[in-house]
Amino acid sequence: MKAGQLWHREQLLALAAEHGHVPLDLSLGVAADPEPAPAPASGRHREPARYPPSRGTPRLLTAAAGYLLRRFGVTVPTSSIAACAGAKEFIATAPLFLSRTRAATGRPRDTVLIPTLGYPPYEMGAGLAGLRSHRVPVDDGFRMRLDLLPPEVVDRALCLWVNSPANPTGVVEPLAAIAEWGRARGVVVLSDEAYADTTWLHEPRTVLSSGLDGVLAVHSLSKRSNAPGLRVGTYAGDPRLVDELTGLRRQAGLIAAETAQAGAALLLDDDRHAEEQRARNAARIEALVEECNANGLRCTAPEGGLFLWLAVPGGDAATFAREAAVHAGIVLAQGDAYGPAGRGHVRISAVHDRSVIASRLKLLSTRPSGRTRASMCIQ
Structure with missing residues (x-):
């Protein structure tokens, strides 16, 4: 080769x-x-057949809120949390659904800002949505330099992906400052926090610590619990964005299996x-x-x-x-x-x-x- x-x-x-x-x-x-083996929910075989809630079962959403409070010290109402069929699925589809919710604003927002080095689905998700991707400049330590973005790119930015700790570099980003940058410019900040529980040189961080407005944090059980086979993740943040996305995602049939949601809830409740x-x-x-x-x-x-x-x-x-x-x-x-x-x-x-x-x-x-x-x- x-x-x-x-x-x-x-x-x-x-x-x-x-x-x-x-x-x-x-x-x-x-x-x-x-993988850890959470006990199955008792009596599940006696329940009538039904579609599981796309937004997430009340049990899962309560468990996710409890995890965010215990791990990061942030209080997030369950109305501002929703489920996805694994964080990767959400990452690949979020720009598509966000572009639908922003279509009526009249301002062209056709660009997804992504890390210079990052998880391939960030770029793929922009392409699936028919949007352009633009890689954010970095400093010598591979941290984002949002101040180096061209103004014409920022003006057209729909959303910004930040990953902290970052895959592949391991860099921990200043999430609060990035959230404020996005709010000041009307750019939705999407924070991929799949590796938050593998933060080694700092306390674990979430973008939600600076408030929910204009941000969404995506969490995964794949790294925290070593349970990638469950295919369950959660996203939390701006209640308006969560409502808009859950409605569109429901129509698209993006639903985590109910048994998987039950298992995920048990894992989120268990810190040991x-x-x-x-x-x-x-x-x-x-x-x-x-x-x-x-x-x-x-x-x-x-x-x-x-x-x-x-x-x-x-x-x-x-x-x-x-x-x-x-x-x-x-x-x-x-x-x-x-x-x-x-x-x-x-x-x-x-x-x-x-x-x-x-x-x-x-x-x-x-x-x-x-x-x-x-x-x-x-x-």
Whole structure:
């Protein structure tokens, strides 16, 4: 493969297997632990068949409000919270529905502001809605520089996606200041807080702490509870926006299964399992940093998230990703997938224990071209 080209996860998994390895997948942010198993709601088999509420069951919304209060110290009424079929689904569809709610304002709002480096569905969601996406400039530490946005872009901005802690860089953003920026300009701030419970160097943050007006915070059980299979998330914030979106989403048939909502409510009410998962995640981040450094991959711990973001030797991430798969059976995420600024980088997930990753990273360090070392781009 030529430098600059993109290896996909499935290709790297196959490549690792072809070279005699049991693939070690460090490309996804899914912890190598079994999902928690909440007890099923009693008597569910006796209930009549029905469609579950698209907005979310009262039980789920109450549990979500309780989580926001305990974790972030913010009081959010259940009328300002709604369910989605996983945070990813909401991220991919929010610009489409927001554009419908803003169609009658008379002011052209055809641009979605997205992180310079970010989750691919931010850009995809803008495209699905027929909108333009514009990547927000960043400073040397990969934090957003909203002040560097061209005025003509801001004037046409429908919404802004912020992700904190950020995927893939681990940066923690000043959410209160970003919320105020959006309110002052009539730009809806959409805060992806899926990794909030993996904040390592600060207290967990939510955009809701500065008020609900003009903002929506999206939360996921995938990282807090290691329960991606439930496919349930929540969004909360401006009650007017929540009302508008829930009406449109209901018409589109975007509904989380009722049994999944019941399970999600139980998990949101239970902090113990989340604290245990957080401790495992923290230990894995520490182990990954130490093992990378021990094997010549100089890096420092991220502020948050489940990933290390590495600049690769010579800027050739495609070759590095291939070598990792061929020589060590390690599957990495190539930085190009998160935006053009990710070229020359890889994302490594801290989802396995030290006993699993140590021998693989040693193999990677002894590959034929391993004399040249990678370094962490965030210091």
